[in-house]
Amino acid sequence: MSKVIVFELLTLDGVMQAPGRPDEDQRIGFKHGGWAVPYAAMEAADNNTANTSLLLGRRTYEDFYAVWPTRTGSSNTEVLTTTQKYVASTTLSEPLPWSNSTLLKGDAIEAVARLKQELDKDLVVLGSRELVQSLMQHQLIDEYVLLIHPLILGSGSRLFPEEHPFTALRLVDVKTTPTGVVVATYQSTA
Secondary structure (H helix, E strand, O other): OEEEEEEEEEEEEOOOOOOOOOOOOOOOOOOOOOOHHHOOOOHHHOOOOOEEEEEHHHHHHHHHHHHHOOOOHHHHHHHHHHEEEEEEEOOOOOOOOOEEEOOOOOOHHHHHHHHHHHOOOEEEEEOOOHHHHHHHHHOOOOOOEEEEEEOOOOOOOOOOOOOOOOOOOEEEEEEEOOOOOOOEEEOOOO
């Protein structure tokens, strides 16, 4: 049985929108894209993907595919390309263009629940806000790895919406990067 692990870059005020590039996601007039880049927290975080697959929403999958397969000079390129990717989408169709990508069939929540039972590898969710929020509502997330950046943006899409149900978590690990990013790992207590 596998776990669903949410791995997210956040600001202190919970914004997760467009951490990587200025043009990454400008919805709702967001003007702070690329806010995480100066902190290089992804390189400093324990990013062991040896026994994991990726679980991505459509927007994150398409954004990653537009950038990573052709990016040179980064070890993330090979890791992201060779790792099995499961994609939740009602608008994409197979075959998906990026190698090792599988479109989840039917209802995404039911498909993820099935994958948790069938897979030996954990499912790591990167970005994919809408998917993560749906998984939260159905209590399918086992662990959160939150890279909390020392920034307050004041606007942008947040990981935990106001209508999020009460959830108790247990802190199991915390590290601080040289750039001041707190990497906090929480497990569900449910």
